[in-house]
Amino acid sequence: MPSVRDLRDRLRSLKNTQQITKAMKQVAAAKIRRAELARKQARPYAETLAEMLDELIGSVSHVDHPFMKPGRSGAPAGVVLIAADKGLCGAFNSHLARMAELLHKEHPDARFYTVGTKARNAVRRFGVADHPTWLLGSPSKLGVARDVAQRVSDDFSQGTISEIVLISAKLISMLSQRPEKRRLVPIVPGDFHAAAAQPSAAGPKGSLEFVPSPQFVLSRLLPKYLEFTFFLAMLETDAAFFAAQLLAMNNATENASKLIDELTIQMNNARQAAITKELLEIVAGAEALNHT
Amino acid sequence: MARTIAFKLMTPSRVIYDGRAELVIVVTTEGEEGILPSHAPLLAALKPGVLRANVADDAGVSRLMVATGEGFLQALPDRVTVLVDEALHFDDVDVAAARRELADATGRQRAPGTDPAAFAREQAIIDFAAAKLRLTGH
Structure with missing residues (x-):
């Protein structure tokens, strides 16, 4: 049986831990709001971009861009893994890492690009030590997205990789996030149609004018679309991370409460037992004196 | 109207x-x-x-x-x-920073061995810096 003092020490440390988890929960709740706001503000741009591409592809008879053709055959896939920089968020990061690891087992030659410290560590753990990596929590997410897009599209057009696959977190609700795998390149034109704010009504071909030319506008729009897809995925992973952390910290706080209750009862029992024992000793001592 | x-x-x-x-x-x-x-x-x-x-x-x-x-x-x-x-907007432009960007990008663009893609990237920075300066009347 632990002594009263041991129990009291454990209780004190538990209460400290609970305060920390409670504080982290509140911080996560505040950050989730900010992350959601950033996502909401980015949406109109994303929808318009998809709409422009949808219109462009719908109005010209022939589109020609490396991104729309299959990559060099025989080249490995390029995988962009986005995860959080930090932990304390339940199984959030490990779910993302597992999806990447499965892909790695299937295609051991796949090349990885990671965003987020945890993504980098996971990919290193399963044996791809040297790969380009970025931080998720950098001040300019758009800058990072631009760098990632630049890097993967260079590798794609040079034939180092044959396709671009993105693994990131999808925020389904505040209580549920799940990893998602999407193939970004080669691009399927239908993607734009689904994402457009107002899908084009497929007007007569040639009714749309281009400055300077459809080819040029497409060559500018597609990289921008790729860049923006990474940006949105980073924003969503960020929001999902805070949602996961909020949930994890909420559970931790509740568990701590339960433990504190149990320990308090144990401590009271132990204290009572000690008092009873002392009383018994005093009474027994007094009795012994009376009998002499 | x-x-x-x-x-x-x-x-x-x-x-x-x-x-x-x-x-x-x-x-x-x-x-x-x-x-x-x-x-x-x-x-x-x-x-x-x-x-x-x-x-x-x-x-x-x-x-x-x-x-x-x-x-x-x-x-x-x-x-x-x-x-x-x-x-x-006008109020958001940092004139000194725009001047610096303009000078830096021009320097990088003129450096020997700049490939066409990098050249175009620097040109975009130059044009944006110039636009900021023009907007603020410099």
Whole structure:
């Protein structure tokens, strides 16, 4: 049986831990709001971009861009893994890492690009030590997205990789996030149609004018679309991370409460037992004196 | 009152303007282009420059001027939408920083061995810095 003092020490440390988890929960709740706001503000741009591409592809008879053709055959896939920089968020990061690891087992030659410290560590753990990596929590997410897009599209057009696959977190609700795998390149034109704010009504071909030319506008729009897809995925992973952390910290706080209750009862029992024992000793001592 | 069209100006991080305009003038890769109501459907690539628009609201018509980065313009008979990487109002421009960017990018561009892609990237920075300076009257 632990002594009263041991129990009291454990209780004190538990209460400290609970305060920390409670504080982290509140911080996560505040950050989730900010992350959601950033996502909401980015949406109109994303929808318009998809709409422009949808219109462009719908109005010209022939589109020609490396991104729309299959990559060099025989080249490995390029995988962009986005995860959080930090932990304390339940199984959030490990779910993302597992999806990447499965892909790695299937295609051991796949090349990885990671965003987020945890993504980098996971990919290193399963044996791809040297790969380009970025931080998720950098001040300019758009800058990072631009760098990632630049890097993967260079590798794609040079034939180092044959396709671009993105693994990131999808925020389904505040209580549920799940990893998602999407193939970004080669691009399927239908993607734009689904994402457009107002899908084009497929007007007569040639009714749309281009400055300077459809080819040029497409060559500018597609990289921008790729860049923006990474940006949105980073924003969503960020929001999902805070949602996961909020949930994890909420559970931790509740568990701590339960433990504190149990320990308090144990401590009271132990204290009572000690008092009873002392009383018994005093009474027994007094009795012994009376009998002499 | 003159006829107006729906006009939207957006960057990846926010919507800069969402309202109505009588006229929108943008800088495309081929030069300036003015968009009036009932414009034929148009999709244009923009280079960094100063975007001007006569925006109309209940109070009347006013001039909107912003320095914009690279982007795209979509004109339809009833609306015009502009997507740009960055957009800065007069008050948001840091003149000293813009001067520095201009000088740095020019230096990098002139360095020997610059490949065409890097050259184009530096040119975009130069154009945006120049647009910021022009907007602020420098």
